[in-house]
Amino acid sequence: MLWHPLFCCKLEVLTIAKLDHQLNEEIRDKELRVIGSDGAQLGIMSAAQANALAEEQGMDLVKISPNATPPVCKIMDYSKFCFDQKKREKEAKKNQRVVEIKEIRMSPSIDTNDFNTKVKAALKFLSDGNRVKVSVRFRGREMAHTNLGEKLLMDFAAACAEIASMEKNPKLEGRFMAMFLTPKNSK
Numbered sequence: 001m002l003w004h005p006l007f008c009c010k011l012e013v014l015t016i017a018k019l020d021h022q023l024n025e026e027i028r029d030k031e032l033r034v035i036g037s038d039g040a041q042l043g044i045m046s047a048a049q050a051n052a053l054a055e056e057q058g059m060d061l062v063k064i065s066p067n068a069t070p071p072v073c074k075i076m077d078y079s080k081f082c083f084d085q086k087k088r089e090k091e092a093k094k095n096q097r098v099v100e101i102k103e104i105r106m107s108p109s110i111d112t113n114d115f116n117t118k119v120k121a122a123l124k125f126l127s128d129g130n131r132v133k134v135s136v137r138f139r140g141r142e143m144a145h146t147n148l149g150e151k152l153l154m155d156f157a158a159a160c161a162e163i164a165s166m167e168k169n170p171k172l173e174g175r176f177m178a179m180f181l182t183p184k185n186s187k
Helices: 047-057 078-095 112-127 140-159
Strands: 002-004 009-011 031-035 041-046 060-065 072-076 101-106 131-137 164-173 176-183
Touching (some): 031 047, 041 047, 047 060, 047 072, 101 112, 112 131, 112 140, 112 176, 131 140, 140 164
Parallel strands (some): 031 072
Antiparallel strands (some): 002 009, 031 041, 164 176
C-alpha cells in the first residue's frame, strides 16, 4: 500500500505479470538438486551454495522442477533462455496452418451446369488445403425424396474423388443433408 500525497488515499500496487520460474533469491528451499550450465549434475546443495555458485559464473539460478524432491534448479542465463523460448514460440506460430471448413450448398433440383460450377469451387477449396462441407437443402415436399439428395452428394464426391476423400458419409440433419470432403494430400 502506498499513500498518494495529493489525494490522501491509499493506492495498491499490483504486479501485472508473474514469472513462470523462481529465480536466484526467490528460491527458499533447504536442499536443491543443481544442474550446471553445461547440463552436468552438480549434486544436492543448499540454496545459498547454489546461488553463490551461479553468481560466481555470472548466471542465474532457475527452479526448473519445483514439484520434485528435492526441487531441481539449473544454472543458466535466464534472459537468453526467455529470448530463445519466445523465438521458438514465434517460429511455431509462423509454421502453423489453420484449416478452414468451406461450405457449398445445393438444392436437390440443381441443374448440371450449376452442379459443375459448385464442383469447380469445391476443387479450388480442396486444392488450397481446406475441408469442404457439401450440403443439400430440402424444402417442403422435397423432404419426401431425400434419396435424390443422397445421390447428388455421392455424385459430388465422385466428381471430386481425384483430389479429395469423403470424411463423413451423407447424413440427414433436419432439412439439410451434409457430407465432408478432405484433401488427399494434406499439407
